[in-house]
Amino acid sequence: KNQVEQSPQSLIILEGKNCTLQCNYTVSPFSNLRWYKQDTGRGPVSLTIMTFSENTKSNGRYTATLDADTKQSSLHITASQLSDSASYICVVSAGGSYIPTFGRGTSLIVHP
Amino acid sequence: DTAVSQTPKYLVTQMGNDKSIKCEQNLGHDTMYWYKQDSKKFLKIMFSYNNKELIINETVPNRFSPKSPDKAHLNLHINSLELGDSAVYFCASVRGREQFFGPGTRLTVL
Numbered sequence: 001k002n003q004v005e006q007s008p009q010s011l012i013i014l015e016g017k018n019c020t021l022q023c024n025y026t027v028s029p030f031s032n033l034r035w036y037k038q039d040t041g042r043g044p045v046s047l048t049i050m051t052f053s054e055n056t057k058s059n060g061r062y063t064a065t066l067d068a069d070t071k072q073s074s075l076h077i078t079a080s081q082l083s084d085s086a087s088y089i090c091v092v093s094a095g096g097s098y099i100p101t102f103g104r105g106t107s108l109i110v111h112p
Numbered sequence: 113d114t115a116v117s118q119t120p121k122y123l124v125t126q127m128g129n130d131k132s133i134k135c136e137q138n139l140g141h142d143t144m145y146w147y148k149q150d151s152k153k154f155l156k157i158m159f160s161y162n163n164k165e166l167i168i169n170e171t172v173p174n175r176f177s178p179k180s181p182d183k184a185h186l187n188l189h190i191n192s193l194e195l196g197d198s199a200v201y202f203c204a205s206v207r208g209r210e211q212f213f214g215p216g217t218r219l220t221v222l
């Protein structure tokens with residue numbers, strides 16, 4: 001059964017600090033992994049998309065890593081800002097399938 | 113210009129009623145999805161349409177009926193609403209690996 005597990009479930013950090021969110025998956029065969037940011041009351045917005053051959057991808061202060069061997073991904077946020085407060089969702093797609101598998105998300109709160 | 117729009121944003125209704133949620137995308141994509149996000153923020157796919165044809169129906173009760181009048185629209189009609197239908201419903205437009213989500217419709221069934 002395809003599954004995506006994210007940790008931690010929630011995280012509180014101070015503005016300016018860095019943090020790392022984790023995503024472990026058992027989706028097979030692997031096609032791609034996406035990280036989304038979902039602000040309260042809004043739809044998810046894509047941050048990064050990674051395929052099997054990509055180890056690292058950055059989008060501004062967001063850097064995603066992928067280890068296809070261990071089936072793990074991380075999202076690193078540098079110099080956090082108040083606007084980073086949101087839910088971060090890891091989504092993994094299997095090859096040949098229209099149905100992506102969603103993680104339950106990590107809720108990040110950045111305090112001033 | 114909003115890429116994916118949904119109406120209404122909020123919907124409060126009584127059990128047993130029938131309601132519709134509309135979704136429109138101006139991105140020119142062929143594929144659209146409906147998702148349900150429960151109170152624990154878990155997103156679950158409901159339907160997918162490609163070029164006005166249903167390609168995914170994820171064991172959703174037949175009280176839910178998607179309708180795609182054209183490629184730019186995928187509406188969701190729900191009959192005989194139940195308390196458990198309360199959730200946020202998201203429409204998404206898809207090209208390749210990229211999904212563009214609408215702002216969501218918060219449905220509350222009383």
